[in-house]
Amino acid sequence: MGDTPTIKRRGLLLVLSSPSGAGKTTIARRLIDADPDISMSVSVTTRKPRPGEVDGRDYNFIEADAFKRMADENELIEWAQVFGNLYGTPRTPVEAAIERGQDVLFDIDWQGAQQLSEKMKHDVVRVFILPPSADSLEQRLRSRAQDPDDVVRRRMDAAADEISHWPEYDYVIVNSDLPTSMEGLTAILAAERLRRDRLNGLTAFVREMQSHL
Template sequence: MSDGTGAGPGARARSRLTVLSGPSGVGKSSVLAELRRRDPDLHFSVSVTTRKPRPGEVDGVHYHFVDLAEFGKMVDNGKLLEHAEFAGNRYGTPREPVEAALAAGRPSLLEIELQGARQVRAAMPEARLVMLAPPSWEDLVERLTGRGTEDPAVVARRLEIAREELAAEPEFDEVVVNADVRSAATRLLDLVVGPPPVAR
């Protein structure tokens, strides 16, 4: 895996769960899109959410869109590996696809919020937690305010949440700085298919 574009058979034999978290605006979607392009065989978990689809989002591809009642049933029946509320909506990770991928020896990647990452750490201590961070706080502020299309109160709340998320960095096994999407994707792919983290 010296070229950062894939993994050899030895690495592929390892089954590991990697959890990626990071503040809004840090570029998680762009980095994950690059990862999918480089290694289509990785298992990318599709979250369940109660929020409405945004333009261009496809049910079952970007998210599984459900109502509050269905989400509640999934929680009650233990079908979610983790679940959390964010910005007034509920999100969760279906347990069965992740467990099936790991049982088949496929590295699995979850992109979830801090609350969910903490739940996964408690449930699966062997999971590797990775934070995607901005090059600087000023850079993140620019990314979130530069759009100029959202209510200032919403942006302020996102910045408040982002500060809390970045303060949790010591809880993570690794930090990947997203100064460049391709470089960040290379580093993340190394972590997803590389050796397991050192036990704490």
């Protein structure tokens, strides 16, 4: 049996969105750890780092005037204001990654997902993560033990609006069990990588095969 051929493909942009506390960040980190062919998009943000976050790994933490300059000069492929802070995705590293066949994972909200879909709709795969219930969502938010009560209340209030955008996504995962959610996401990623329109080396591969038939 011969070696499995390598067919050049274009990378994809895998978007994970959810209300805060539904578990998308945990899912994203599990996927990054398990799959060397996908990397995390590192956003720029004007908010302050949370305990344990590292500048350049979790986010690039910048001042508001620097963020505004990047937005004005079209250096951000998407950006949004969330809970009074600005978040955005630098354009250049994302475009370079998908050109070389590297997938990029985005942990962003519905506003960012809409912007990505408008600008690069053929490259985007959108997955919405739902909590199993409203009670479990509130419990997860409170268990973080780093957000004060008023922030938890604001996030619960915002969850209804965030969840209302689920029909805009290609796939929905109810995160009641982490291993099952990971299995679902892995299956989605595997299928999307095999889409014919992403395999930009497929035509040459088939022609080469036909020439030997």
